[in-house]
Amino acid sequence: MLLEKIRIQSFRQYDDVTIPFERGLTAIVGPNGAGKSTLVEAIIFALYGEQRGNKDTLRPFRLGQGEPSVTLWFQLGEDHFRVHRTLSKASLHLVTDVEEVLAQSLSGVTSEVQRRLGLTHEQFVNSFYTEQKNAHFLKFSSKGRKIEELAKMLGYDDLKRASKIAERAYDAARSELAGLQEAAQTQQDAKQRREIAAARLAQEKKDLEQLEQDAERLLNSLKESKPKAERAKKVEECVAALERIAASIAVAEQHVAERKRELEEAKKQVERRASLEEKAREYEATKKRLQELEALRSKAAEIALARRQLEQLAEEIHSLQEELSGIEGEELERVQTELKEDEERLAQLRTTLEEQRRKWQEQGEAVRREVAQLEADAKRLRQRLEELKAAAKDGVCVTCGQPLPEGRLPEQDAVEERLVETEANLERSRAEARAFEAEPESFAELRAEMESLQETIKGKEAALAVARDRAQKAAKLRAQLGQKQKEVERLQEHCAEEVPFDQAEYEQAKQHLAALEEVYRDYLALASAEKVLQEAADRLAREEQRLNEQTEERKRYQQEIEETGLTLEEARAILQEFQQAEVEARTLVERIEGQKRVVQSAERELAEAVEATKRYEDLLRKIEERTRAVSLNRTVQRAMEALSKQMTDEIRPELQRYASDYVAELSRGRYRKIQLNEDFVPHLVDDVKGSEQVKQVISGGEEDLMQLSLRLALSHFIRSNANQSLSLLILDEVFGSLDEDRRSAVLDQLRALSDLFEQVLIISHIDAINEAADRVIEVRYDAEAQVSRVTGTDIPDEELVLTAG
Numbered sequence: 001m002l003l004e005k006i007r008i009q010s011f012r013q014y015d016d017v018t019i020p021f022e023r024g025l026t027a028i029v030g031p032n033g034a035g036k037s038t039l040v041e042a043i044i045f046a047l048y049g050e051q052r053g054n055k056d057t058l059r060p061f062r063l064g065q066g067e068p069s070v071t072l073w074f075q076l077g078e079d080h081f082r083v084h085r086t087l088s089k090a091s092l093h094l095v096t097d098v099e100e101v102l103a104q105s106l107s108g109v110t111s112e113v114q115r116r117l118g119l120t121h122e123q124f125v126n127s128f129y130t131e132q133k134n135a136h137f138l139k140f141s142s143k144g145r146k147i148e149e150l151a152k153m154l155g156y157d158d159l160k161r162a163s164k165i166a167e168r169a170y171d172a173a174r175s176e177l178a179g180l181q182e183a184a185q186t187q188q189d190a191k192q193r194r195e196i197a198a199a200r201l202a203q204e205k206k207d208l209e210q211l212e213q214d215a216e217r218l219l220n221s222l223k224e225s226k227p228k229a230e231r232a233k234k235v236e237e238c239v240a241a242l243e244r245i246a247a248s249i250a251v252a253e254q255h256v257a258e259r260k261r262e263l264e265e266a267k268k269q270v271e272r273r274a275s276l277e278e279k280a281r282e283y284e285a286t287k288k289r290l291q292e293l294e295a296l297r298s299k300a301a302e303i304a305l306a307r308r309q310l311e312q313l314a315e316e317i318h319s320l321q322e323e324l325s326g327i328e329g330e331e332l333e334r335v336q337t338e339l340k341e342d343e344e345r346l347a348q349l350r351t352t353l354e355e356q357r358r359k360w361q362e363q364g365e366a367v368r369r370e371v372a373q374l375e376a377d378a379k380r381l382r383q384r385l386e387e388l389k390a391a392a393k394d395g396v397c398v399t400c401g402q403p404l405p406e407g408r409l410p411e412q413d414a415v416e417e418r419l420v421e422t423e424a425n426l427e428r429s430r431a432e433a434r435a436f437e438a439e440p441e442s443f444a445e446l447r448a449e450m451e452s453l454q455e456t457i458k459g460k461e462a463a464l465a466v467a468r469d470r471a472q473k474a475a476k477l478r479a480q481l482g483q484k485q486k487e488v489e490r491l492q493e494h495c496a497e498e499v500p501f502d503q504a505e506y507e508q509a510k511q512h513l514a515a516l517e518e519v520y521r522d523y524l525a526l527a528s529a530e531k532v533l534q535e536a537a538d539r540l541a542r543e544e545q546r547l548n549e550q551t552e553e554r555k556r557y558q559q560e561i562e563e564t565g566l567t568l569e570e571a572r573a574i575l576q577e578f579q580q581a582e583v584e585a586r587t588l589v590e591r592i593e594g595q596k597r598v599v600q601s602a603e604r605e606l607a608e609a610v611e612a613t614k615r616y617e618d619l620l621r622k623i624e625e626r627t628r629a630v631s632l633n634r635t636v637q638r639a640m641e642a643l644s645k646q647m648t649d650e651i652r653p654e655l656q657r658y659a660s661d662y663v664a665e666l667s668r669g670r671y672r673k674i675q676l677n678e679d680f681v682p683h684l685v686d687d688v689k690g691s692e693q694v695k696q697v698i699s700g701g702e703e704d705l706m707q708l709s710l711r712l713a714l715s716h717f718i719r720s721n722a723n724q725s726l727s728l729l730i731l732d733e734v735f736g737s738l739d740e741d742r743r744s745a746v747l748d749q750l751r752a753l754s755d756l757f758e759q760v761l762i763i764s765h766i767d768a769i770n771e772a773a774d775r776v777i778e779v780r781y782d783a784e785a786q787v788s789r790v791t792g793t794d795i796p797d798e799e800l801v802l803t804a805g
Contacts, residue, residue, distance in 0.1 A: 036764075067086050705742060
C-alpha cells in the first residue's frame with residue numbers, strides 16, 4: 001500500500017488542507033500539540049473509521065465549521081483507490097477512467113478495506129504503524145490471541161481454513177458413503193427382477209399376437225358381408241322414411257284445407273271495407289271542419305281574456321305610480337365616499353402596526369439567536385480548554401512525554417482569552433434580550449385609534465345599508481311599471497282583432513261527427529283486409545307446394561325399396577346378423593388394446609428393472625469412489641493440521657531472528673540478541689564476558705530500542721513472509737528517548753529497508769530528523785486562527801487550502 005494524497009476538512013484542528021505523499025522517507029515535524037499525529041489519525045479514520053470511541057473528539061476546534069471529512073487516495077498493487085469518510089457516511093472507489101463504487105456505507109467500506117489490505121485496525125497498529133505511547137510488542141490479551149493474530153497477519157490461518165474444509169469434506173464423504181451403502185442393500189434383487197420382467201413380456205406379446213390373428217379373420221368376414229348389409233340398411237331406412245312422410249302428408253292436407261277457409265274469410269273483409277268507404281270520407285271532412293271551428297273558438301276566448309287583463313293592468317299601474325311617488329331620495333353617494341375614506345385610513349393604521357411589530361420581533365429574534373450562539377461558543381471553548389489542560393498534565397506532553405514551554409500548550413492562552421471575550425459579549429446580549437420581553441406603548445395607541453375608527457365605520461355602514469335598500473326598492477318599482485306598460489301595449493294590439501266564429505255551426509258539426517264515429521272505426525279496423533287476403537293466398541300456395549313435394553318423395557322411397565329386392569323382414573334379419581358380428585369385432589379390438597397396454601406395462605417394468613440394475617451398478621462404483629475420497633480427505637485434513645502447527649511453531653524463532661538483527665544494527669553492535677519466551681514476551685540479551693545473559697534491568701531508552709526493533713522485525717517478517725502488498729511504514733514519535741547515535745542508526749536502517757518499505761512516514765518534534773529525510777512536511781498551530789497549518793518545499797501551492805474561515 002502506498003499513500004498518494006489526503007484531503008482533511010473540519011477534522012480537529014484542521015480546517016481544509018490537501019497533502020500529497022511521495023515514495024521514500026518523509027519527515028512530519030513540528031512542536032508538540034501542532035497536529036502531527038492528527039494527520040496519521042486522519043489516515044486511519046479514512047481506512048477504518050473512528051477508533052477513539054467518542055466521535056465528538058474528531059469535531060473541529062473552531063466553532064461554526066461543518067462535519068469532519070477525510071478523503072484518501074492510495075495505491076494497492078497495480079490498482080488505485082479513493083476512500084471518503086465522514087462521521088455519518090463513507091464510500092470506497094476503484095479509480096480508473098470511470099470510477100467504480102466498491103462500497104457505500106460506514107461498515108461496508110471498513111470491511112472492504114480490511115479485506116483488500118488483509119489487516120484489521122488492531123493488526124495494522126500492531127505491525128505497520130508504531131507510536132511511542134503504544135510501541136509495546138503485540139499488545140494482545142493472551143498468548144493464544146497473539147499467535148492467532150500473528151497467524152492471520154502472515155496468512156497462516158488459510159491453512160487452518162483449508163484443514164477445516166478438508167474436515168468438512170471428510171465428514172460429507174463419510175456421510176454420503178453410509179447413504180450409498182444403505183441404498184445398495186435395498187437394490188440387491190435388481191437382476192432377479194429384470195429376468196422375471198423379461199419372461200412376462202415375452203408371454204404377453206405372444207397373447208397379443210393370437211388376438212390380432214383372430215381379429216383379422218373376423219374383419220375379413222365383415223368386409224365380405226358389408227354390401228348386403230348396406231342394402232338391408234337402406235330398406236330399413238326407406239321404410240322408416242315412408243312412415244314419417246305419411247304422417248307429414250296427412251298434416252299437409254289439413255293445412256291446405258285451413259288455408260282455403262282463411263282465404264274465403266279474407267275476401268269477405270275486403271268487400272265489407274269497400275261498402276264503408278263513402279261514409280269514411282264524409283267523417284274525415286266533418287272532422288276537419290270541426291277542428292277549424294275549434295281554433296276560431298279558442299282565438300275568441302283568448303281575446304276576451306286579454307280585454308279583462310287590460311282592465312286589471314290599468315289598476316296595477318295606478319297603484320305602482322302612487323307607491324313610487326312616496327319614496328324620497330337619499331344621499332347615497334356622499335355616504336359611500338365618507339365610508340371609503342374611513343376604511344382606507346383603517347387599512348393604513350393596520351399596515352403601520354404590522355410593520356412596526358414585524359421589525360420589533362425580528363430585532364428580538366436576532367438578539368436571542370446571538371445569545372444562543374454565544375452560549376454554544378462559550379461551552380465549546382470551556383471543553384477545549386479542559387482538553388488542553390489534560391494534554392499538558394504536570395507540564396509534560398501526554399503524547400511524547402517531553403516538557404512543554406512554561407508547562408502549557410501554545411494554544412491554551414489564546415483559548416482562555418477567547419473564552420473571556422465570549423462571556424462578556426454573552427452578558428451584553430442577554431441584557432439586550434430582556435428589553436424585548438414587553439411590547440412598546442406605541443402599539444397600544446395605534447390599537448385604540450383603530451378601535452375608534454372601526455366604531456365610526458359600523459355606523460356609516462348601517463346608514464349606507466338603509467339608503468341602498470330604499471334605492472333598490474325604487475329601481476324595482478320603476479322596472480315593474482315599465483313591464484306593465486309594455487304588457488298593456490301588447491294586449492291592446494291583440495284585442496283589436498275580430499274572429500268570425502259561428503256557435504250554431506260548431507254544435508251541428510259535433511253532432512254529425514258523433515253519428516259517423518262507429519262507422520269510421522269499422523272502416524279503420526278493415527284497413528289491412530287487402531294485405532290479409534294476399535297473405536292467405538300466399539300461404540295456401542306454399543302448403544299446396546309442400547303437399548306435392550312430399551307426395552313425390554313417397555314415390556321415390558317406394559321405388560328404392562323395390563330396387564333392393566328385399567322385404568322388410570329379410571332386411572332386418574340380415575342387419576341383426578351383421579350387427580352381432582360388429583359387436584364381436586369391437587370386443588376383440590378392445591381386448592387387443594387392453595393386451596397392448598399390458599405389453600406396454602410389461603415393457604416399462606422391464607425398463608425399470610434394467611434401470612434399477614444400472615443404478616445398482618452405479619452405486620457400487622460410487623461406493624468405491626467415496627471410500628477412496630474418505631481416505632483422501634482424512635489424510636489431507638491431518639496433513640494440513642500438522643503443517644499449520646509446524647508453521648505456527650516457526651513464527652517465534654523467525655521473529656526473534658529478525659528482531660536480533662535489528663537491535664544489533666540500531667545499537668551499533670552494543671546488543672546482538674532479543675529473546676522471546678513462549679508467551680512472546682521480549683527480553684534484551686547482553687554479552688557479559690563472552691556469556692549471553694538476559695538483561696534484568698533496562699533503561700527507558702533501551703526499552704524503546706528493544707520495542708522499536710521488535711516492531712520493525714514484525715513489519716519486515718509480515719512483508720516478507722505473508723507477501724502483503726503494504727509497502728508503507730509509519731513511525732510516530734519513536735525517537736523521544738533515543739540518543740543522537742541511535743536515532744542515526746534507526747534512520748540508516750530504514751534507508752536500508754527501502755526495497756521492503758517504499759514509503760516511510762516519521763512523525764517527530766525533533767528537528768534533526770529533517771536532515772536525514774527525503775522530504776519534510778512541517779506542521780504549526782496558529783493559535784489566533786485556531787487551525788493547524790502545513791508547509792513543505794515540494795507541496796504545490798494549489799494543493800494547500802489553509803484559510804481560517
